[in-house]
Amino acid sequence: MKKKLVVLTGAGISAESGIKTFRDSDGLWEGHNVMDVATLEGWHKNPGMVLDFYNQRRQQLKTVQPNAAHRILAELEADFEVQIITQNVDNLHEKAGSTRVLHLHGELLKVRSTQNEGYVLEWEEDLNFGDCDDMGHQLRPHIVWFGEQVPALDLAVQMTQEADYFAVIGTSLQVYPAASLIDFTAPEIPIFYIDPKPIQLAMGRKKIEIIAKIASEGTQIMSERLKLI
Structure with missing residues (x-):
């Protein structure tokens, strides 16, 4: 075995x-303050900017290799x-x-419902206003933002212990x-x-x-x- x-x-x-990382650049991620694009507060304040930011990251991902x-x-x-x-x-x-x-911390190539965390879709193109779940709720990036719970943590702990x-x-x-x-x-x-x-x-x-x-x-x-x- x-x-x-x-x-x-x-x-x-x-x-x-x-x-790019933001660890060594004063909290900037691709030129944006992480609090503006990686928090629920940032999403509520300017969802258009957040959608655009992750759309750019999603497109960038198509240009890079392991x-x-x-x-x-x-x-x-x-x-x-x-x-x-x-x-x-x-x-x-x-x-x-x-x-x-x-x-x-989530995946760039997935999105989820703003009202139902269990509603997750594969998503490779831009995410726009009006893209909704089957109940009409706006979709958001499937990213665990700062301040949000990390759903996979318990499984990660179990894996680590083994x-x-x-x-x-x-x-x-x-x-x-x-x-x-x-x-x-x-x-x-x-x-x-x-x-x-x-x-x-x-x-x-x-x-x-x-x-x-x-x-x-x-x-x-x-x-x-x-x-x-």
Whole structure:
């Protein structure tokens, strides 16, 4: 039976594919204040701007491709049961070939009803005013905005608890509740933390290897390490 490798990924893994992050740019995401485009308050204040912002992100997604880090994680499925838990809303893990991907913060290529969270549709084109669910309620981006509940969190915790190996790639570990997942790992399992600017972690008895590299380089190093364990 294959060992379980659970991987938490963040914006840093997609940055190498050309998708900008807001972590190092004073809260700006593609030139917008995240509070204007990634909160329910921003949606109520200016829904037109929010729709336009995500329409642009959706179109941008069609122009980018997975990078080496995404591909290495997909290739690791040959030797491990790989479960990706991602904070990213892009589909680059899937495009690279990963078959088990849990999106904590939603997906750009889906929309949902403003009145029924369970009403979710695949959506690859622009979302406009007048695009409604079957009850006539406006559709919105299927994105978990700041301040909203993270529906997939309990499942992510369960996956983390069952991991034989755990990796953190390209996330600052400062966005909660996703950042708390590492606390649910079993104390004896190997943990890899890949980030060019890793923060200081106080992990007690946990075995953690910090790889201070960009995602593609660090993921290659992790892959080689895993083959030796």
